[in-house]
Amino acid sequence: MKITGDHQLIKKINKYLVLDTIRRQFPISRADISARTGLNKATVSALVNELIESSFASETGLGESSGGRKPVMLLFNERAGFAIGVDLGVNYMLAMITDLSGAVVKKKRIDIAELEAGALTDKLKKTIRGLMPHVPASPYGVIGIGIGVPGLVDDQGSVLSAPNLGWTDVPLQSILAEEFGVDVVIDNEANAGALGEKEFGAGRDVSNLLYISVGMGIGAGIILNDTLYRGFSGFSGEVGHMALAQDGPLCGCGNRGCWETFASEKALLVNARAAYDDAADADAAAPNLDTLLSLARQGDPEARRLFADTGRWLGTGIANLVNVFNPELIVIGNRMSLASAWIGEAVYETLDSRSLAFHRSRASVAYSQLGHSSAALGAASMAIQRFFSTMKATWE
């Protein structure tokens, strides 16, 4: 059945509008909400009172008068409930408790060795269970759990395929929902990161942005018209397998010339190994991203060159995406954003020379503002979004 308009719909729209206004603009008075939204003062008063009753908002003291009666200032009650967000990486797991505004209450980072689905989901459960006692008392308690996973996730929250974890068909959503009895949202790690940056990071006030997650692989979270674009079956954003050359290195996907064989952390490490082998370096262990970063920081020309190469390839792929999407902002996230100082110029120059003039002049590039936390924050924010939208649906 299609959506029809009835009185409840009006009220839902307006109540949500008022809540959203408080959430983004607090402290704010009833009169101000009325002015900003265009709703009648009486309507705003009634709705605000309902929101206070359901503990989403609260009154604080009086504000400054602007020549008349002092306004009663309203606050958004960020601590009416708490979300749990988890970024499931390939060699780590970052789990956090946030309040409804995305402020982190408690954070836990764990290294991962065993990737097998059963063992890892057990560890995930244990980690989440370990956080539970730290959730502060609140009217709504834990309102949901969001998980970002490095792989393809269907709309049922099943992980269909996560090559870097070796997972196939893991029904993570139902596993966790059963365990914890709250709403659970599972999504791709790049989608989570995109949402995190959009809500709390570099992408605030931007409606069309691409979040490029450059880790061992490359994925993208695509936000168009303020909403995550998930594709027909939920698998959009596999930009790492965009072919940039017809006869490049062999990729795990079976093809040659995929972007991630040139510009990912994995590609960087492969090139680094070759470079430092050639140089007959004394380095005993194979270099990893951290050692390369510190080498670059010390001015090592080989490391600098490796990063510049990576930057150029990143720029090349980003130029393609800019031409296709004409986004307002590109955010480079995940581990490679740590190297922004060494790849930045190369990215910018390549993008500048390879994208169309009209597009180039309007798209800007930024690096993750949330560092390691984008995906976990984004996952939490998915849970929060879900909570508010079911909340809105139950209002009458």
Place this chain on the structure above:
Amino acid sequence: MKITGDHQLIKKINKYLVLDTIRRQFPISRADISARTGLNKATVSALVNELIESSFASETGLGESSGGRKPVMLLFNERAGFAIGVDLGVNYMLAMITDLSGAVVKKKRIDIAELEAGALTDKLKKTIRGLMPHVPASPYGVIGIGIGVPGLVDDQGSVLSAPNLGWTDVPLQSILAEEFGVDVVIDNEANAGALGEKEFGAGRDVSNLLYISVGMGIGAGIILNDTLYRGFSGFSGEVGHMALAQDGPLCGCGNRGCWETFASEKALLVNARAAYDDAADADAAAPNLDTLLSLARQGDPEARRLFADTGRWLGTGIANLVNVFNPELIVIGNRMSLASAWIGEAVYETLDSRSLAFHRSRASVAYSQLGHSSAALGAASMAIQRFFSTMKATWE
């Protein structure tokens, strides 16, 4: 000011819902509309009567009884107004009058030699003026004009850049709006084509589709969640300048390896010239698409090979787009769709081997169902959409 819910909003939503239901499902009875939309019978009756009064719907005879009183069947009045759609090609101009359902009333195709902006806009005006007398009498008359242009169009309807026409900064929207005094919509030709196929062609009932316009250049119209995605500044879909090789042929945009240097009509003709020169063929004139098509039809192996090559390159680029967008459908349109018989297999095989398994199994490829008319029909449909949405806005 944000959108607030008031009573008018409800009514607009519901009235439009009823109109849309009639438009897509007619002939239909009031009772059936009520059942399908979930609206109360009384509500439907009232809204239907208003629609009849404003001549968008009309009653026809009685329908078949299903065991009770016979229903009064309602029709959508497609001929309440007419739209004009124009596809401005590089060497032709196709203009048509359609009714509100997109049925073509009158069609006119003109060859173009002079591309200079002033001369061509004059010719465009003249063509449209020539169609006017053929618009049937109707309550709303000409409800709008839509134009598809091979270039970048901003949201004011100015053609910022159309390399193949040699245009820069032509304020086409205001020129035509002033001339004809009706709503004028200007958009990219690929966007128009995408909309045409979605409304009337291969893409009906599909929510996420890419229309790849393969002519002298390559562009894409991107429809996501049933709406045209235009990008941050309206320049999305420049897929022709996606780099597929780092050292390919030089492209007009200044780069190397752009998709359109491999898979466009222009690329095909360049390759053909080389091939037939090599073969010391007796062909006096340089081959064009039509001659190549008839050669292929006659079984000429060289022509067949040229088309297969084009098909492979098309498949390569489409695979990239499939990985990025995870669309439900790809429609190949514009001139190259004429060659579907000779490129089809190569496209399919390449796409199959180069896109990710999960995506491949869910995306299908089709060729323009509307032939030459997709862009003109799409342009008309833009005007119709605009008409209904302003209509909706003025309802109270």
Place this chain on the structure above:
DNA sequence: GTTACTTTGTTTGTCTAGTAAACAAAGAAA
């Protein structure tokens, strides 16, 4: 200090547009 003007938030009454239920008209089936 008094008076006049502002601003805030509530109260009251009105209006719009939806729904439910009853009903008349018209037909099908027993």
Place this chain on the structure above:
DNA sequence: TTTCTTTGTTTACTAGACAAACAAAGTAAC
């Protein structure tokens, strides 16, 4: 015939937004 269905209209009711009036609480001018 009688009974049951189905359609579309009429009637009464209701939710919820809005406008306007008002009380409360301030500021500013004289």
